Amino acid sequence: MEKAEKLIIRLHNVARIYKVGVERIHALDGIDLELSENEYVAVMGASGSGKSTLMNMLGCLDRATSGRYELDGQDTTKMSDAALANVRNERIGFVFQSFELLGQLSALKNVEMPLIYSRNGWWSRRRRAKNVLERVGLGDRIKHKPNQLSGGEKQRVAIARALVCNPSILLADEPTGNLDSKTSESILELFDQLYREGQTIIIVTHEEHVARHAKRIIQMRDGRIYSDLPRDQAPANKASMQNDVQEEPE
Amino acid sequence: MKAIIRMLASFLRLFYQSVYLALAQIWANKTRSVLTTIGIVIGVASVTAVIAALTGLKAKVLTQVESFGTNTIFIFPTQPDKGPKRHASWWTIRFLPEHFDDILEHCPSVERFCRVAGVGQYTAHYRERSAENVEVTGIEPAFHDIQNRPVALGRTFSVIDNMQVRPVCLIDPKLRDELRLDRDCIGHSIRIGHHAFRIVGVIERQPELLGESGQDRYEVFIPFKTTFKMGKPWIMAFAASKSTEVTEDAQAEISFFLRRTRNIKPGEPDTFRVESVKRFLDTFNSIALMVTLVAGGIVGISLLVGGVGIMNIMLVSVSERTREIGLRKAVGAKKSAILTQFLIEAVVLCLIGGLVGVGIGQCLTMIISGINPVLDMVRIPAWAILLSFSFSGSVGIFFGMFPAIKAARLDPIEALRHE
Ligand SMILES: Nc1ncnc2c1ncn2[C@@H]1O[C@H](COP(=O)(O)OP(=O)(O)O)[C@@H](O)[C@H]1O
Ligand SMILES: [Mg+2]
Numbered sequence: 001m002e003k004a005e006k007l008i009i010r011l012h013n014v015a016r017i018y019k020v021g022v023e024r025i026h027a028l029d030g031i032d033l034e035l036s037e038n039e040y041v042a043v044m045g046a047s048g049s050g051k052s053t054l055m056n057m058l059g060c061l062d063r064a065t066s067g068r069y070e071l072d073g074q075d076t077t078k079m080s081d082a083a084l085a086n087v088r089n090e091r092i093g094f095v096f097q098s099f100e101l102l103g104q105l106s107a108l109k110n111v112e113m114p115l116i117y118s119r120n121g122w123w124s125r126r127r128r129a130k131n132v133l134e135r136v137g138l139g140d141r142i143k144h145k146p147n148q149l150s151g152g153e154k155q156r157v158a159i160a161r162a163l164v165c166n167p168s169i170l171l172a173d174e175p176t177g178n179l180d181s182k183t184s185e186s187i188l189e190l191f192d193q194l195y196r197e198g199q200t201i202i203i204v205t206h207e208e209h210v211a212r213h214a215k216r217i218i219q220m221r222d223g224r225i226y227s228d229l230p231r232d233q234a235p236a237n238k239a240s241m242q243n244d245v246q247e248e249p250e
Numbered sequence: 251m252k253a254i255i256r257m258l259a260s261f262l263r264l265f266y267q268s269v270y271l272a273l274a275q276i277w278a279n280k281t282r283s284v285l286t287t288i289g290i291v292i293g294v295a296s297v298t299a300v301i302a303a304l305t306g307l308k309a310k311v312l313t314q315v316e317s318f319g320t321n322t323i324f325i326f327p328t329q330p331d332k333g334p335k336r337h338a339s340w341w342t343i344r345f346l347p348e349h350f351d352d353i354l355e356h357c358p359s360v361e362r363f364c365r366v367a368g369v370g371q372y373t374a375h376y377r378e379r380s381a382e383n384v385e386v387t388g389i390e391p392a393f394h395d396i397q398n399r400p401v402a403l404g405r406t407f408s409v410i411d412n413m414q415v416r417p418v419c420l421i422d423p424k425l426r427d428e429l430r431l432d433r434d435c436i437g438h439s440i441r442i443g444h445h446a447f448r449i450v451g452v453i454e455r456q457p458e459l460l461g462e463s464g465q466d467r468y469e470v471f472i473p474f475k476t477t478f479k480m481g482k483p484w485i486m487a488f489a490a491s492k493s494t495e496v497t498e499d500a501q502a503e504i505s506f507f508l509r510r511t512r513n514i515k516p517g518e519p520d521t522f523r524v525e526s527v528k529r530f531l532d533t534f535n536s537i538a539l540m541v542t543l544v545a546g547g548i549v550g551i552s553l554l555v556g557g558v559g560i561m562n563i564m565l566v567s568v569s570e571r572t573r574e575i576g577l578r579k580a581v582g583a584k585k586s587a588i589l590t591q592f593l594i595e596a597v598v599l600c601l602i603g604g605l606v607g608v609g610i611g612q613c614l615t616m617i618i619s620g621i622n623p624v625l626d627m628v629r630i631p632a633w634a635i636l637l638s639f640s641f642s643g644s645v646g647i648f649f650g651m652f653p654a655i656k657a658a659r660l661d662p663i664e665a666l667r668h669e
Contacts, residue, residue, distance in 0.1 A: 061580055061662050082584050089582020100577045100666065104278040114581040116267050119260070161581070 007073070008168050008200055009035035009058065014067030016053050016223075027053040029223035031067070035169075035202070040195045042211035043204045045220035051204045054220070055173045058202065059092045060084045072168055089117050093162030095172035099154045101146040101161075107133060108142040111160045118165055125164075132160045136190060152183035159190065163199070170194065172203045176210055188213045264590055272595035275567075276602070286563040287603030289556025290645065293549050294607025294638045298630045299614040300545040304538050306619065306628030311534055313627075315527050319398055321361075321494050322527050323501055325487040325508070330519035343521045345485040347474075349511045353489075356507045359500035362490040364392035367474055367483030374470065375441040376429040384425065384468045386442060388477030394453075396488045404436045404451025411450075412473040419447040422455050425468035442470060445480060497526050553641060556603065557649035564596050564653035575657050576665025589658040596650025597643055604642030608635055 016028035027050045035041065043051050056062040057069065060076055069076050071091060076084065088094075101110050111129040115121035121128060133142050136156040146154055155175060162170055172191070176184035192213055195201055203214060211217050217234040219227035227234065276283045327343045329336055335343065345365075353363055367388035374384045391406050393399070401420060411418050419440070426435050431449075439448050453471060477483040491500035501524045508522055568575070575588060583591075612630060619628040 056663055059580070082586075085579070085582050085584040088580060094580050096666070100573065102574055102577070104274075113578070116271070117578070117582040117584070117587055122263060122267070165582075 006037040007034060008037055008071065009033065010070040012068040014057065014064045014069060016057060016062065017065045026223045028057065031225060033225065035200070037200055038195070038198050039200055040215045041202045041218060042214035043202060043218045043220060044206060044211050046206070049220040050223040051220055052173055055171050055202070055204055059094055059171050060087050086119070089114060090165055091168040093165070093167035093170040095155070095158050095162050095170065095175045097174040097177040099158045101154055101157055103146055105145070106142065107138060107144050107149065107157045110146070110157055111164050114161060114165050121165060129164055132164045135163070136160045151179050152186055155179065155187050156190065169200045169202065172201070174204055176205070184210070264587060267587070268590040268594040269598065271591050272598045275595055276599060282563065283599060286559055287599055287606065289552060289559045290600050290603030290642050291607040291610065293552035293556055294604045294642060295610035295614060296552070297545065297549040298608055298611030298634050298638055299618065301634040302611070302615040302628050302630040303618055304542060305631055308538060309627045315531055319396065319490060320527055321491040321497050322396060323489040323491060323497065323504065324525045325489065325504060325522060327522045330521055333519045335519070335521055338521070345487070345522070347485065349508060350487060353504070353507055357500060357503035359491050359496040359503055360489050361492045362392045362396050363487065364390040364396055365474055365485055365487045366393065367477040367485050369477045369480045369483045372443040374425065374429065374468070376431060376438070379429045381425055381428045381468055383466065384442065384470055386470050386472060386480065388474040388483060389471050390474050393488065396490045399454050399456065401451040402454050403434065406451065407473045412475050415475045415479060416473060417445060417447045417476065418450045418473065420451045420453040420471040421449055422469045423452055424455060424466070425470065426452060428468065443480065447472065494528070497528055501526055553645050557645040560596055560599060560646065561649040561653060564592060564650055565656070568592065568653050568657045572660060572665045572668040575660050576662045576668065579662035580666065585658045589654045592654035592657045593647065593650045596654070597646035600642040600646030601639065604639050608638055
């Protein structure tokens with residue numbers, strides 16, 4: 001891995017505390033994290049360790065209870081809701097475990113959707129959506145509705161949608177969680193390809209073989225990062241191995 | 251300046267994308283959309299049809315009244331509402347010719363005046379032909395001007411015709427045709443009852459009155475005094491005021507004059523009525539207003555029901571599409587974008603309802619005007635269409651606001667977790 005050039009993400013002592021009744025749940029508890037352009041990071045950890053909360057924070061869907069989050073050099077902590085919406089639109093690409101495609105819309109329309117809310121993508125949305133669908137290998141499926149697509153194809157459409165605004169960073173929360181292992185592998189190959197093309201990627205998983213695609217592996221426990229190492233130095237995580245839900249076909 | 255342009259541009263984009271999304275959504279849920287808008291459709295259809303019928307009727311009545319002349323005054327005997335004459339027989343309260351002597355000198359606001367004597371219906375004969383239901387009326391020359399019924403052919407009655415009680419008559423063209431008289435029938439003699447009359451002119455027919463068509467009715471006019479040869483005439487009178495403004499003065503003058511000539515003591519009620527076309531018009535207008543208000547109330551209720559239906563369906567839609575809203579927010583939709591999307595969806599639904607309603611109202615109107623020739627002037631006025639649209643649009647905004655705010659306030663993370 002070459003020397004990291006441009007810093008995209010800097011978290012400084014970020015906490016996220018949920019209040020449930022009188023109880024205070026520290027979903028994130030003093031996170032420090034730096035991420036540069038064209039990194040490929042896997043976030044691992046047991047269920048409830050705060051992975052999704054971290055992703056929502058990075059994706060500007062959620063605000064830190066305390067601490068500081070800089071994205072592309074801008075402090076997001078003090079931004080208005082509307083400004084954060086623009087940030088999500090222009091700098092963040094989200095990929096969800098359950099795809100979140102709109103059932104009545106074709107693949108093309110689903111991919112166009114973020115551009116509808118974009119400040120400059122409105123007029124070119126069809127062309128851009130087509131291009132990115134070709135990039136994820138679905139150039140011949142653009143008219144299909146989600147229920148006419150396989151699970152892997154659905155996730156490809158979702159990835160295309162995440163990429164259509166040219167985000168600084170692609171966030172994927174257990175993107176292979178709903179897929180069988182063969183399809184998972186092809187989706188992970190797509191991530192690898194995107195990484196080679198220069199995309200910065202953060203992927204959440206509790207599966208070792210998924211994490212092995214990343215170049216850097218972050219381990220979380222109880223809302224804290226306890227290990228952050230390049231893949232080759234990262235130990236196999238026994239805790240997460242125990243929780244592993246194996247979806248191997250027989 | 252640049253900031254303003256940018257704001258305007260982003261507003262336009264927001265509006266355009268919301269309309270686009272709303273139409274896509276409505277199209278995707280066609281059946282539901284149709285069912286939802288039925289309330290609005292019915293409301294708008296009925297309001298436009300009722301307004302069309304009323305304005306059409308009004309136009310018809312107005313043209314009808316104009317043909318009479320708006321300053322025409324009708325004078326006829328009636329029993330009073332109270333007092334000893336309440337049950338007087340019609341015959342004792344009848345007008346006598348001398349009641350009206352010198353009326354023009356005593357009533358400065360009256361321009362023209364004529365007495366009219368009805369002697370009932372007769373059968374008219376000419377050679378072998380005969381016609382029944384011939385209304386015989388004695389008139390004075392001012393009748394033609396006041397009632398706007400000039401003599402088309404021949405001449406009017408002269409003073410001498412009246413003085414000498416001449417057996418001359420004016421007939422209406424329909425009777426002439428029925429009796430197969432020549433077109434120029436002047437000088438021919440026809441028999442009415444047991445009396446022979448020489449035709450001196452053809453009088454124009456009365457314009458068809460509201461609903462009074464079909465059945466054949468003929469008219470023959472004779473000099474006022476000549477009616478006394480035929481029997482005991484029933485006397486009424488017409489007057490025309492000098493202008494519409496002084497019609498009420500003229501009515502008061504006539505009343506005052508007649509009370510004196512008919513020897514009605516102070517404090518006793520009138521045994522006659524002096525009515526103007528204006529009064530009829532006022533009565534008609536107040537009835538029309540009543541109908542409009544009642545119809546308006548019904549329409550308001552149906553729009554309200556329609557609006558509640560819209561709100562209900564929008565709430566269902568918001569809760570069904572919670573994940574979609576979460577996703578849209580996650581990919582960068584602002585609160586305002588979600589709000590306008592749902593608001594415009596409601597407004598567009600209502601406007602489509604309004605459009606269909608106006609269409610159905612137009613069909614109803616065409617059916618109404620086709621059924622009865624009296625209603626041939628029935629048409630939906632432009633303002634009613636505008637009113638319908640602005641009304642259904644407001645219903646959309648009003649009832650769509652709550653669901654739209656609910657949608658805009660959703661937290662994206664929770665929305666995406668929604669089942
Ligand atoms: N909306 C919420 N309200 C209260 N507690 C929450 C909420 N969301 C997450 N948590 C808690 O925060 C912790 C971290 O959750 P999450 O980030 O979803 O974990 P992971 O994705 O690693 O499984 C968990 O203990 C969870 O119960
Ligand atoms: Mg999670």
